[in-house]
Amino acid sequence: MARKRYEDLRSYRWYGADDLRSFGHRSRTLQMGYDRADWTGKPVIAVVNTWSEINPCHTHFKERAEEVKRGIWQAGGFPVELPAISLSEPFQKPTTMMYRNLLALEVEELLRSYPADGAVLMGGCDKTTPALLMGAASMNLPAIFVPAGPMLRGNWRGKSLGSGSDTWKYWAELKVGNITRKDWEEIEDGIARTPGTCMTMGTAATMMSAVEALGMSLPASSAIPAADSNHARMASQSGRRIVEMVWEDQKPSDVMTEKAFENAITTVMAIGGSTNAAIHLLAMAGRLGVPIDLQRFDTLSRRTPWLADVRPSGRFLMEDFYYAGGLPALMGELKDLLHLDAVTVSGKTLGEDIERADVYNEEVIRRRANPLNQEGGLVVLKGNLAPDGAVIKQTACDPKLLKHRGPAVVFADYNDMAARIDDPDLPVTPDSVIVLKHAGPQGGPGMPEWGMLPIPKKILQQGVRDMVRISDARMSGTSYGTCVLHVAPESWVGGPLALVEDGDIIELDVAGRRLHLDVSDAELDARRAAWVPPKRRFERGFGAIYADHITQADKGCDFDVLMGTAPTPEPEIH
Ligand code: FES
Numbered sequence: 001m002a003r004k005r006y007e008d009l010r011s012y013r014w015y016g017a018d019d020l021r022s023f024g025h026r027s028r029t030l031q032m033g034y035d036r037a038d039w040t041g042k043p044v045i046a047v048v049n050t051w052s053e054i055n056p057c058h059t060h061f062k063e064r065a066e067e068v069k070r071g072i073w074q075a076g077g078f079p080v081e082l083p084a085i086s087l088s089e090p091f092q093k094p095t096t097m098m099y100r101n102l103l104a105l106e107v108e109e110l111l112r113s114y115p116a117d118g119a120v121l122m123g124g125c126d127k128t129t130p131a132l133l134m135g136a137a138s139m140n141l142p143a144i145f146v147p148a149g150p151m152l153r154g155n156w157r158g159k160s161l162g163s164g165s166d167t168w169k170y171w172a173e174l175k176v177g178n179i180t181r182k183d184w185e186e187i188e189d190g191i192a193r194t195p196g197t198c199m200t201m202g203t204a205a206t207m208m209s210a211v212e213a214l215g216m217s218l219p220a221s222s223a224i225p226a227a228d229s230n231h232a233r234m235a236s237q238s239g240r241r242i243v244e245m246v247w248e249d250q251k252p253s254d255v256m257t258e259k260a261f262e263n264a265i266t267t268v269m270a271i272g273g274s275t276n277a278a279i280h281l282l283a284m285a286g287r288l289g290v291p292i293d294l295q296r297f298d299t300l301s302r303r304t305p306w307l308a309d310v311r312p313s314g315r316f317l318m319e320d321f322y323y324a325g326g327l328p329a330l331m332g333e334l335k336d337l338l339h340l341d342a343v344t345v346s347g348k349t350l351g352e353d354i355e356r357a358d359v360y361n362e363e364v365i366r367r368r369a370n371p372l373n374q375e376g377g378l379v380v381l382k383g384n385l386a387p388d389g390a391v392i393k394q395t396a397c398d399p400k401l402l403k404h405r406g407p408a409v410v411f412a413d414y415n416d417m418a419a420r421i422d423d424p425d426l427p428v429t430p431d432s433v434i435v436l437k438h439a440g441p442q443g444g445p446g447m448p449e450w451g452m453l454p455i456p457k458k459i460l461q462q463g464v465r466d467m468v469r470i471s472d473a474r475m476s477g478t479s480y481g482t483c484v485l486h487v488a489p490e491s492w493v494g495g496p497l498a499l500v501e502d503g504d505i506i507e508l509d510v511a512g513r514r515l516h517l518d519v520s521d522a523e524l525d526a527r528r529a530a531w532v533p534p535k536r537r538f539e540r541g542f543g544a545i546y547a548d549h550i551t552q553a554d555k556g557c558d559f560d561v562l563m564g565t566a567p568t569p570e571p572e573i574h
């Protein structure tokens, strides 16, 4: 790659020009106390920071941004911190998924409208990672991702606590009286005790791992605990590296290739990652015009062993995964399944990045010869109930439900389900298939994580802990059960899920990858003709924009107008 000259930089049009506007740019930069020496001859690096006082996963980002900037200064860049909306999983309603594309749009337009030559993307809490990468991919300026990193293990009386999973576990214990209110309070004190993301293999750890495998963050960065001083040094290294990337003109489209996406998907399978990865990686690929579809996940899943014994599917936590060697160690076991010639933001190939990696704890990261499962967790289903696909996490299912035929018990929406699920008169048996409608991208709205539909109380009382459940919702990366998710098209837009009625027979065959509604085509046509579309929910605001542009799960739930690689004009300088 030919190195760029100072005059070639985007920011030169702001700082280097000799006109009225550039007088303003320079005088206003001087106003902030900078000197000409601070910017002259240097690339401007946008440090896109999703810090916020209501995002506990990113509390260290104020400090980390300083460490990133230290690296940028050292390497001869001019850092400019740009705050962007923080999608805080624990607080934002109805769901952060509603706002992923808003953050992506914000990132793209921040980079476009300001004099950025490159970007450091600071994120980690679930949706922030794909959003930052989507925006940067569309703008296609050199960019590097700084993962927030997981928090340390939770601790309660010497027992390790995992985000999400242990909350539900002890909530159930509290309800049946096995622990006291005081115990519950102590668990509350101990489950989240440092900055950083959820430290189970939920969506955050899954997506940070996926992005490292994609090549968009430094090697070995994604599992460093947020509280570890290695994390601060990784931030500075990323700052130094982005300056070089600008001179080398290494763009996201050079890194996020089809091969890189295959590497990311393979890695997600091997870590037993969150089902949400299917949606986010499709959306990211869609920004670059990389032809990855949902089916590719199934193909790669079939040949990828599950190696990371991390909760919720396994036993350990991200801190253990880090000490066991982290992602390079895991990828080192998969060399024959990865495209080792893919280039990463390190400036080297993935093969070079993981050359010296080794596994230091073979229980946490299994050797290739001793996998937890021969296949990956995620499976893609198709059939007349999900013509455009659905997903299920097969490793989280009761094996005897993997092939099942049973009558539907249908809930029209979440409130209907909440009102009737525990009704003693609900006509439900352990063989029933629970169906929830209106939980998809439009229906939720925002495709909330409702997919682990509750087991009716009267079934629980029979000792049954799993049933076949079907919805157009997502589920948390920390959930489990025979839950068919992401049914596309969703019921709100008239997908076949909208036509299911109580008592209809539904067939699930995971090995055969099939989801079938055993109702005749003639009957379904009649129901379709009688189907009344739901009333539009939003008349104004972001909700209305969202409703007009959101795509279905099999397309990644991006906005249609944000997908693809059609050129967007650079802002003119006037
Ligand atoms: Fe932020 Fe889980 S709540 S990563």
Ligand code: MG
Residues within 6 Å of the ligand: 089, 126, 202, 203, 204, 476, 477, 478
């Ligand atoms: Mg989550």
